[in-house]
Amino acid sequence: MIYITGDTHGTIDIRKLLDNQITEKMTKDDYVIICGDFGLVWNHKKETRQEKKWLDWLNGRPWTTLFCDGNHECFPRLNALPVLSWHGGHVHQVRPKILHLMRGEIFEINGESFFVMGGASSHDRGPFKGDTHAVINRSWWPDELPSDEELVKGKANLASHGNKVDYIITHCLPSPFQEYLKHGAYPNDRLTDYFAELTKIVKFRHWYSGHYHCNIDVTPRVTVVFSRIMNLGTNIKNSETVVGFPKYRKNDTVFFMQGEETIFGTIKEVMPWGTLVNHQEPFYDIIPLEQTKKITVRETEILEKSMIYTGDPIEAEEAERLGEEE
Numbered sequence: 001m002i003y004i005t006g007d008t009h010g011t012i013d014i015r016k017l018l019d020n021q022i023t024e025k026m027t028k029d030d031y032v033i034i035c036g037d038f039g040l041v042w043n044h045k046k047e048t049r050q051e052k053k054w055l056d057w058l059n060g061r062p063w064t065t066l067f068c069d070g071n072h073e074c075f076p077r078l079n080a081l082p083v084l085s086w087h088g089g090h091v092h093q094v095r096p097k098i099l100h101l102m103r104g105e106i107f108e109i110n111g112e113s114f115f116v117m118g119g120a121s122s123h124d125r126g127p128f129k130g131d132t133h134a135v136i137n138r139s140w141w142p143d144e145l146p147s148d149e150e151l152v153k154g155k156a157n158l159a160s161h162g163n164k165v166d167y168i169i170t171h172c173l174p175s176p177f178q179e180y181l182k183h184g185a186y187p188n189d190r191l192t193d194y195f196a197e198l199t200k201i202v203k204f205r206h207w208y209s210g211h212y213h214c215n216i217d218v219t220p221r222v223t224v225v226f227s228r229i230m231n232l233g234t235n236i237k238n239s240e241t242v243v244g245f246p247k248y249r250k251n252d253t254v255f256f257m258q259g260e261e262t263i264f265g266t267i268k269e270v271m272p273w274g275t276l277v278n279h280q281e282p283f284y285d286i287i288p289l290e291q292t293k294k295i296t297v298r299e300t301e302i303l304e305k306s307m308i309y310t311g312d313p314i315e316a317e318e319a320e321r322l323g324e325e326e
């Protein structure tokens with residue numbers, strides 16, 4: 001099977017691939033595609049001990065890891081890796097079972113075609129922040145956006161496939177979808193504009209992107225993924241939550257089911273990895289409105305989050321801000 005997930009950021013967000021109810025079922029025939037910001041080829045000088053440790057760990061998993069590049073990769077190191085022909089396209093080989101899907105290439109995997117075009121504009125450093133001189137070639141590289149040649153190659157490869165592929169894998173979204181999702185906070189650039197053009201000329205079944213650190217179906221066929229590990233072809237609505245990545249936070253107010261009844265309450269404790277006896281999904285201790293006794297509720301019993309927040313508003317704002325940062 002083929003699975004899709006979002007940014008791993010080196011060691012920071014790779015936890016989602018540790019043993020959980022989805023990865024423990026994977027076999028040597030499976031693939032995990034990371035939609036950019038892989039981040040384990042990151043140090044600007046050389047592979048660090050920590051990178052080596054995690055790359056070796058990942059290479060030792062049953063599945064094969066594939067990734068498009070995001071904006072948080074060390075491009076000179078990535079581009080210096082051996083290039084191999086693989087499933088109809090070209091990859092950089094990080095390890096035998098960790099492959100970088102190069103920009104503008106089309107791959108055929110298990111009878112399905114994938115157009116891949118990595119890259120994105122950084123919003124945490126570089127020109128957007130005005131600190132380019134301090135970060136260039138250390139933690140920011142101009143190659144984060146594809147070159148004209150890579151963009152032209154991408155279009156030519158698509159044209160030779162009749163401008164039709166099953167899936168599109170990118171780090172950022174086409175301009176109109178990015179605008180819709182971020183309300184202008186992420187300025188469009190030549191890559192998001194290029195993707196906007198592709199939406200008009202390319203037929204595809206589903207488009208997956210990372211970058212925005214959230215799990216959302218922008219349209220039924222365009223999905224931004226971060227913490228989920230989705231079966232190819234599915235969207236957020238019908239994908240499983242990954243244990244360790246709870247959907248809700250402390251002090252969120254939610255509606256949840258208890259038998260036939262819908263109850264409103266405030267989350268007082270989050271158990272991301274489940275309870276002592278149930279590790280299948282995150283659990284929450286919730287105090288129903290006007291009561292004092294907590295109820296332990298599984299994530300799938302929560303219907304939706306309410307707009308009412310009962311915690312500290314400054315704390316909430318801070319948590320929101322951290323969630324938005326890349």
Ligand SMILES: [Fe+2]
Nearest residue numbers: 007037211326
């Ligand atoms: Fe990211």
